[in-house]
Amino acid sequence: MPLIEYSMTRLSTFVLHNGKLRRNEEVLFPLHNRVVRFADGFFETMRAFAIHVPLFSLHYQRMMRAFELLLLNKANFPQEQTLLFDIQRLIKSNKAFGSSRIRLTVYRSGQGYYLSDKDDIDWFVEVYPLEDTKFTTDTKGILIDVFRDVAKPIMPIYSVKVNHATFYILAAQWAKRNGYDDALLINLKGHVVEATSSNIFVLLNGIIYTPPLTDGPVNGVMRQFLLQHLSAEFGVRVNEESFDEKLLSEADEIFLTNAVVGCKSVLGYGQRRYYRDFAIQLIDWLNKKLKP
Numbered sequence: 001m002p003l004i005e006y007s008m009t010r011l012s013t014f015v016l017h018n019g020k021l022r023r024n025e026e027v028l029f030p031l032h033n034r035v036v037r038f039a040d041g042f043f044e045t046m047r048a049f050a051i052h053v054p055l056f057s058l059h060y061q062r063m064m065r066a067f068e069l070l071l072l073n074k075a076n077f078p079q080e081q082t083l084l085f086d087i088q089r090l091i092k093s094n095k096a097f098g099s100s101r102i103r104l105t106v107y108r109s110g111q112g113y114y115l116s117d118k119d120d121i122d123w124f125v126e127v128y129p130l131e132d133t134k135f136t137t138d139t140k141g142i143l144i145d146v147f148r149d150v151a152k153p154i155m156p157i158y159s160v161k162v163n164h165a166t167f168y169i170l171a172a173q174w175a176k177r178n179g180y181d182d183a184l185l186i187n188l189k190g191h192v193v194e195a196t197s198s199n200i201f202v203l204l205n206g207i208i209y210t211p212p213l214t215d216g217p218v219n220g221v222m223r224q225f226l227l228q229h230l231s232a233e234f235g236v237r238v239n240e241e242s243f244d245e246k247l248l249s250e251a252d253e254i255f256l257t258n259a260v261v262g263c264k265s266v267l268g269y270g271q272r273r274y275y276r277d278f279a280i281q282l283i284d285w286l287n288k289k290l291k292p
């Protein structure tokens with residue numbers, strides 16, 4: 001299954017809207033709503049195993065950063081443990097006791113044009129059941145190439161998941177039309193930044209490279225977790241270092257990570273083909289470490 005695709009066919013029966021449990025069809029947005037007109041806000045995606053949400057504290061920290069970057073008032077947003085309890089309540093209400101993808105969306109609730117009359121927020125949470133009950137890796141790996149039509153700017157707001165996802169939408173459409181499973185984005189300096197929904201790690205001669213935050217990738221929760229543990233758990237050196245497409249051609253292995261899929265191994269970039277031994281070890285370790 002391509003990394004850039006998630007099944008959206010099984011919608012939540014229930015959603016959380018400003019902390020209240022409601023049926024999905026009851027939540028409607030008027031045309032003047034800022035999330036409709038301007039995509040004014042951010043979102044967060046998480047993986048749940050039954051009601052266990054791995055790395056939730058890191059997700060919450062990133063949400064707090066998004067509030068600061070987007071100048072949103074967080075006074076009415078739940079505290080960390082209250083929000084976790086609400087999400088677990090939503091999972092139970094939807095009977096998603098296997099595994100699920102959680103999507104939390106925050107948006108400015110004010111009215112007006114670019115200048116809103118207030119910075120208060122509304123928020124909602126959805127649950128999408130997943131077939132896999134653990135992190136898995138593809139049998140063959142995925143095919144990728146570099147999307148060069150639009151470069152991603154290096155700006156602090158793009159370190160979080162802002163609602164306007166134009167770069168990723170265009171890259172994902174380009175990948176699909178050209179027969180790839182995912183696409184890599186580059187920044188204005190020509191450095192590789194990330195894939196459409198994940199961070200990138202490149203293994204070469206026993207060293208793992210990943211783009212630094214100064215190159216403009218999303219500050220991925222799984223990326224943060226791996227940077228904390230890879231060296232100690234696997235005995236490899238990890239460099240946060242800028243690189244271009246040349247490193248992709250020289251690499252021994254490439255893998256993509258996010259909090260929902262865990263890790264996906266890359267089979268090929270252009271005509272280049274890779275090993276996937278480390279990615280398989282990593283998936284096994286993630287399941288032991290994060291799955292209850």
